[in-house]
Amino acid sequence: MAFLLIFFPLLMAGAAAIFKSNRWRPLFLPLTALPQLFFTIMVLVKPELAVTNSWLVLDPPGKIVLLLVNTLFLFCSLYAVSYLQYRKERDNRVFCACLIAFAGAVSLVTWSQHLALMWVAIEATTLVTAPLIYFNHNQLSIEAMWKYLLISSVGIALALLGTFFMAYSSMHGGKEATLSYVTLLKNAPHLSKTWLHLSFILLFIGYGTKMGLAPMHTWKPDSYGESPGIIGAILAGGLTSCAFLAFLRVYHICHAAGEFAYMSKTLVFMGLISMATAAIFMVGQRDLKRMLAYSSIEHMGIVTLGLGIGTPALFGTLLHIISNGLTKGVLFLSVGNIHRAFGSKNVDRVRGAIRLLPFSGTLFLIAFLAITGSPPFAPFVSIFAILNGAFEAEKYITAGLFLMFLLLVFIGMGAPILKALQGSSPVPNREKMIFRDTIASCGPIIGLMVLVFILGVYIPVPLSGLLNDAVHFLGGQP
Amino acid sequence: MTNIINTLLVLILVLNFFSLGSSRIQSIIHTVAIQGVLLGFLPLLVHSHLNIWLLLASLTAIVIKGILIPNMMSRALRNVQIKKEVEPLIGIMPSLILGAIATTFALLFTSQMPLVPEHNDKLIVPAAIATMLTGFILLTTRFKALTQVIGYLILENGIYIFGILLLGAMPMVVEMGVLLDVFVAIFVSCIIIAKINKSFSSMDTRMLSSLKE
Amino acid sequence: MIIFHLLLLILMPPLLFGVINKTKAWFGGRSGMPLLQPYYDIIKLLRKGMVFSTTTTWIFRIGPIVTLTTMFIAGLLVPMGRFNAPVSFTGDLILFAYLFGLSRFFTTAAALDTGSSFEGMGSAREVTFAILSEPALFFAFSVLVKMSSSFSLTTMLHSPFNELSVDIAAPLVLIAIGLFIVMLAESCRIPVDDPTTHLELTMIHEAMVLDHSGPLFGIISYASALKLFILGTVLLHIIFPFQIGTAWINWPLFICEMLGLAFVIGVIESIMARLQMNHVPYLLISALLFCAFGFVLLFR
């Protein structure tokens, strides 16, 4: 099963790469995404499929991320078809191939039970997403891609060193060096503390760079701002979740090694720092996509905070990964529509988007309210759960700061967004516009939004069961 | 045996200083190539019992780190018909001093770490850390895009040196995967450098600073 | 009792004006108008016809009538002499105060209805001064409530005075002074306002009723007399907190007290000049402070 999930997309990517017609190539995306999601669901319903060999096992957190990414991938690929129709002039060979390959890399990340293998997969996701950022070939996108590639490669390199340190810490006490997740978990208490701490730091920084935690976030606004909206969705919803999963495994090992007290301080601190950074850079932000990038930084900070709070907040944290991913999808796709309708993503030029694009504008507004934690949407539930966890862990100051940063982020984010959405639009007559809301360009967004809403009012029993399994797996009580 | 390893590692450290000190990109590339070849030999020496996998691993390392990547880089450099000096943010001398500081830090740091007994007499860990730091120095103090890639490569070399200690933990496939990733990363970045060069007609990363707050 | 009450309430008020005028005339060495002149004026006015400005609406017509009615009902709430008021219940003091408010609302609204700048000016001053006099009134009430721990004018004004000691005498004196000033202000006497002047710019009450004529004007002047009478009644209970003799002495006694009060007002009017208009608030603030101090004194 694992090989199917990993190699099917790669094959499709190859096919897309050699496929001739620029017009029909985009269809490969849904053609990959649908089976991919189907396989995923099959794995979820049939537990016996979840074990392929000792290296490739799909544990509950992996299931969550795999489900999330493939759902997101499906909607994005549906959207991509219409998007690439608008961008006929541009050759989409690399785009399609890399996007499809990304799905494969993600599957490898979720399945791999060997830390070094997982590292390879993460690096692979970096490498396949780099060309995607370069989709509209201009100087800014080159710069964005360069920064993205170099910064995250450096970060990932540190993560590799951390992985090695982890292995080295397992060598102590005359044991054979190992990087197998299960083995490490088994003899976690015997790991050498010093090396474990070092490897934790390195892995945190490494995968944190990939997640985009401050102050390693610097690549994020640039690459999100310069890439098409759909790529923003994939990066903010999928890539960061993969990095989070990778870090989650490290967290799990350290937790098993009884290092929680040590980690907790660091994680809470760094999470709050990320939220603060996001809030600070959002204020006075004029570029809508960069704004969303900072929002993504903020939410990575929130999940880090959740991990730092520990088992009381684990449920909320895992749920937040899902809700954040889906909502980010809505935000990026709709802002992509707005960008194309106005030919700009700068607040000074975008006005009255709701009047001009009734659907995209409204969806963007709703998603903004959702991502800032207004009921009745999914992020509200997860944020509230994390808050409850914070109070249960008696971290009052943390909870207070958390709420304060949420408010600051809301203020920083709302001012430009409302400025862009409300008011009367500069474009006089809607007939002359090149781009208008269509079913193809808004349907997928609406679908995602519906998911976000449903999760907000009612979490389906299988999903909550899955989340509880994950919490249990990570050592909390469900 | 240990002495040979240590001499090799000392050579590698010296090469680090060469890469910091040389003012021409081409020469840095050569330095890195030599370093790659030396790295390739290390596994054979560290793990006394030879076997086919070990040979294969060191062979690929030598091929990739010592031959393929340097060739790519020199080609990328050749495409650029402009002056080929490194443009350091800080001068050559300060960066050498930084390198010295980094090496001493590495030694001190390792002296504080609880090593596995049989690694105590080997210079592997300090060499690895020192090389990494050298890579960081190159990454942060050089303006040319290509020199930054070289810095990244040296960083990877340092990590590779550490990796030698735990070949047991690394199955062959994973080993290959890591090497492949490094290779692809540098390959992609060489392509990007070519694109940068095409659209900015320079490799200076100071051109690449229009995205900011 | 109620008969007497009503008779006094209806008949006596204009007499106070007569007394005041007589006193002023006497001070001025004139013989002055007859004591009953106010009655004649009112009757004459009631017989006249009316002139309405074209800008006015029904508000203008109804204003004086509301004033009269409210004053009358307020009069039913206050006890006279040492007898209970015809109507008394818990919290009637609040109704009492708010009836004044109602009459003020309609008087000022009627004044604004004419659209004349002078009447606007007058009503503006009226409401401004009310802002200061109402809290003073309520401070005084609070003092009485605290003393008598009862919430009705009748019991309030009667109970505390059976035993008179220093620690209740001091507050009583303070609020008596305060209430006296309030009374002067509310019924527009010197030093706050001069009912006899005819320089419109400086008037308050007279300016508000410039346009009223005939029966309405008669009603207005009667109502103002009634207002003075009622406030005076409240004040008298605080000034003379004694229970003397049998019930039947009380009525003449009360009448004498009332006439005496009118005489005092007359004296003040003839020995004092009207204050500058922008100094009036200070006077009222002082009244407010008197009552407030009385209140605080009670609480220490």
Next chain:
Amino acid sequence: MVFAVISGLPTILLPNSSRWGQKIASGFMCCSTLLGLVGSGLAFMSTENPTLKFPWPSMGNSTIGIDGLSAFFLVPVFLIGGLGSLYGLGYWPQNRHPSNSKKLILFWGLMVGGMALLLISRHAMAFLLGWELMALSAFFLVTTEDNHLENRKAGWIYLISTHLGTLSLLALFSLWRWKSGSFALQPISANTLSLTMTNVFFFLAILGFGLKAGIMPFHFWLPAAHATAPSHVSAILSGVVLKMGIYGLVRWLSLFPEIPRAWGSIIIVLGLISGLAGVLFAIGQHDLKRLLAYHSIENIGIILMGLGIALVGKSYDKPVLVVLGMSGCLLHVWNHCFFKSLLFLCAGSVVHSTQTRQIDLLGGLAKSMPLTAAMFLIGAVAICGLPPLNGFISELFIYLGFFRIVANGPEGLAVAFGAPVLAAIGALATACFVKVYGAVFLGSPRSNCSDACHESPFFMTVPKFILAGLCILIGIAPMLFTDTISKAVAIWNPAMQLGSISPDSVAPLLKISILSIALIAGVLIISLVILCGKKKVQSAGTWDCGYAKPDSRMQYTASSFAQSIVMLFSWILRPHEHNPQLKEYFPKAQKMESHIDEIVLDRLLVPVSNMFRRFCGWFHRFQHGLIQHYILYILITLFLMICIQMPFKELIYHWFKH
């Protein structure tokens, strides 16, 4: 019953396409109104409080139920909900506002639904759901005309404040769940909470609910939002939505078995501040609706005074005080809802026909729109708390409470000052509304704004009549409503045995009503005698005191009417005056103007936010595009974390050992 109410509401969302859509929508709205009123009426009748449980996996089982208290608050919600949508038919017709009237209708329904939900919810999550539904739809309603910058700004400030409120409610409920074990809003048994925790709850509640209710320090969003919204929206905002904050506070405080003594005083002092400051700022306004908005703050203050008295009674175990305070509070909730909505609707008619909100441009409207004038007069007399209308009754309760505290009450001087301050508030309100009524409806027109003005259409008049009728009814026959009030009070305070103490036993409502009727009758009789007597009546121009040809621009304007009061209180109002300098001998036309800033917003929040923006701008220098620096950040972070982790003490000790 409850479900009929809730399900009646979303149906209005469907038809909003044609111009019939609006009629259908308001038809649905009125149906839901009737249903809701019937439902709450049944709740008053029935002795037991029905509750419904339904599972809600993400949040644990949720409960909704209706009791005297929520039914009491449901009445205004549905009443104004229906009347407002009726009014909207005439005020905001689909065909004249094609762009935004759909939005208006949609969110109107959503808001009413949200309020109904939060009123009947017995579970924090459902409460929050309704709360946010209400808050967000209120935002969209405020920004109905979002093409005006002014409206956008008002909406944005409102959004920020409501989000702050929601966040503090999140903290509140989260703490509640952790301390009391569940999200259910049920009274907790005594001494389960530590004292500090109880007080934390109290202050969080003040912040969260006070922001919505517009208590004085947190009122900054209110005037702008209420002034810029369409008038029937302003009516429901200030008449009903503010009360949701009050409801939250009341409901929340009813959960605590024992009340710390300070709470009552704190609430009363807050109420006094809000009342006094609210009416003071109202007097200084030139904008009709803005003025009314400030009066909402004042009335919220009065409501708080009642609540505070009740709290004092609860903490000192004085049932009479509880009954007096709570009756005043609740009754004033209704009254304010009625007369403030009435006033806003009349103001809406004025704006509708004259297209301006500036008081000083209006005048003499009583002739062209007599009905509106009469209705406004009723509202004005009521809001000043004057007999014989409803405002007086509720203030009577509160006065009695204050006097009881003064007479034999436990509390100190601060609370005892309540009665005089309330009197001052009443006098100020009288001044303010004389000013408004005189300037807008009386006298003669001050500008040509009121040339083309006309009486409002049928749909805009009916709601006014209903509301005015309610004002009069409560005014002259308050004893009809004592049962509902006492029911609600009993719900609020289950622990204390109120028993026989009912509102009309502590306040002489019967005599009051008799006197009020006597008052009205007297006025009528005398006016019949005087005015309809066979006297010769002639009409002439206003006497000009010897001035030749006084024209309408020489009238006393509203600003000059208020000027003496504003000057009296200039130390808090701080009016800005732009006086022209007259230099040359024959100066050309000059104008002088004055306005009063919003104290919290313009003097505190705006400067602070600007400072914060500059502070953030300073950080931008750390991200100015050079990748070398970015990599350096990573390195620095790495070093810092390692240094924090490394055992330095041992290190140094180790070095200095030899």
